[in-house]
Every structure is written in C-alpha cells, then in structure tokens.
Amino acid sequence: MTTAPPRYPHAAWHGPVPNQYGDLELKPVLGVVLHVMEGSISSCDNWFHDSAAQVSAHLGNPKTGAMWQWVELDKIAWAEAGGNGRWISVEHEGFAPESLTDSQLENDAQLLAWLHQQVGVPLQLADTPTASGLGYHAMGGASWGGHYGCPGPAIVAQRPAIIARAKEILTPPPPPAELIVAHPNGGEALVDLTARQWAGIPNPADLRGLVARGVKRGNVPPLWWTSAHQVAWKPAEPAGVL
Numbered sequence: 001m002t003t004a005p006p007r008y009p010h011a012a013w014h015g016p017v018p019n020q021y022g023d024l025e026l027k028p029v030l031g032v033v034l035h036v037m038e039g040s041i042s043s044c045d046n047w048f049h050d051s052a053a054q055v056s057a058h059l060g061n062p063k064t065g066a067m068w069q070w071v072e073l074d075k076i077a078w079a080e081a082g083g084n085g086r087w088i089s090v091e092h093e094g095f096a097p098e099s100l101t102d103s104q105l106e107n108d109a110q111l112l113a114w115l116h117q118q119v120g121v122p123l124q125l126a127d128t129p130t131a132s133g134l135g136y137h138a139m140g141g142a143s144w145g146g147h148y149g150c151p152g153p154a155i156v157a158q159r160p161a162i163i164a165r166a167k168e169i170l171t172p173p174p175p176p177a178e179l180i181v182a183h184p185n186g187g188e189a190l191v192d193l194t195a196r197q198w199a200g201i202p203n204p205a206d207l208r209g210l211v212a213r214g215v216k217r218g219n220v221p222p223l224w225w226t227s228a229h230q231v232a233w234k235p236a237e238p239a240g241v242l
C-alpha cells in the first residue's frame with residue numbers, strides 16, 4: 001500500500017487547518033479510523049480551525065450530504081495520537097452512542113471502496129492498530145489517546161454493513177437479462193437480451209406481473225429491431241375486435 005491521492009474527490013474541501021503535522025507524509029495507509037465528533041459538523045469545523053485545539057481529522061461525515069475534508073490524505077492529521085501516521089481519520093457528526101445515518105454509512109462505504117481501489121486498503125474489519133482495513137478510534141487504546149468511547153458501540157457495530165456496501169459498490173450488478181420495451185410497430189414487448197428475442201405483452205395482467213417481479217422498462221438500440229424476424233410484429237388486437 002502506498003499513499004492516497006491528497007484530495008478525496010467526493011468531499012468538499014474545508015482546509016487547510018492549523019492542526020496537522022506540517023507536511024509530514026502519511027506512511028503507507030493501513031486503513032480508515034472511524035470517530036464521532038460529539039457535536040455538529042460546523043462546530044467541529046470551527047474547532048479544527050482553532051490552532052489552540054491541536055486536533056484535526058482528514059475527513060468529516062455529516063448526517064446528510066457529502067463528506068468534508070480538512071487535511072490532505074497524503075499528510076498526517078491529529079486524530080488518534082499513535083495511529084496518526086498510518087491511518088485516514090473520519091469524524092462523524094453526532095454523539096455516541098448514536099448510529100450512523102444511511103447517508104453517513106453510504107459515504108463511509110464510498111470512501112472505503114475508493115481507498116481500496118487507490119491504495120489497496122482491504123475490505124475487512126481492523127480491530128487492532130497493527131491490522132488493516134476499517135478500524136475505529138477506541139481500538140488503539142492508550143497509545144491512541146485512550147478514547148475508549150469513540151465512536152461508540154453502535155458505529156463500531158455498523159462496520160460490517162459499511163464493508164458489505166463497499167463490496168457491492170465495487171461489484172456492479174450484472175446487466176439485466178430482460179427488459180420491457182416499446183415495440184417500434186406499437187405495443188409493448190418483453191425483450192430477452194441474452195437470446196436476442198422478444199415476445200409481445202398484449203395482456204395488462206402479464207405486464208403487471210413482469211413489473212412485479214422486477215423487470216425494468218428500457219430501450220434497445222434501433223438496430224436491434226432490424227432483422228426481419230424482429231420487426232414482423234403487429235400488436236395483438238383485443239379479443240372480439242376484427
């Protein structure tokens with residue numbers, strides 16, 4: 001693992017802040033450390049910009065909206081004492097023992113997925129300072145400042161969900177095998193994209209059944225219909241109409 005790019009592309013830049021180790025380079029990244037602010041994102045921002053506070057973090061994760069960034073990811077923040085040199089720190093808006101909001105969980109998963117791609121942070125739990133992956137402040141014990149309540153048990157317990165979501169982000173779903181498509185000659189058709197075949201859907205109940213089992217509406221390129229076999233189609237006429 002190497003050093004991450006300085007700016008996280010999905011965060012709004014709110015730095016620089018005075019409380020960081022100058023231009024000291026972060027050593028190869030072991031992973032992400034979760035923290036809780038015990039306050040709001042704006043009060044945390046004020047605190048980090050106060051040089052007397054002697055504290056900072058790389059990133060802040062508000063209850064809603066995109067991440068904030070205060071320290072460049074290739075530099076060392078003042079977040080977890082003995083862990084500062086190898087870990088990227090993320091502060092969370094809120095108070096222990098609150099859980100992360102859906103937005104915070106998604107932001108953390110996106111960050112973890114990005115760090116996995118950029119610097120190979122493994123998608124796994126880290127529970128000690130010498131492990132790698134998704135860790136939390138309290139795991140560092142006394143050498144990380146003795147913050148045993150940070151970020152609290154609820155957030156610590158959400159880490160498997162963050163990792164699962166990061167894996168999902170990095171594994172895009174397979175393309176759909178079937179689509180409901182408006183046929184160029186009228187009516188709707190169920191297109192089998194794998195077999196490159198279609199069947200008409202004259203019955204509204206059939207259409208509702210397809211939607212109910214998750215078949216999406218979509219389009220196929222015009223060329224898809226150009227074979228004689230594909231375009232030989234006339235929508236079914238309602239029963240009793242000649």
Ligand SMILES: [Zn+2]
Pocket residue numbers: 034035036079137147150151
């Ligand atoms: Zn902390």
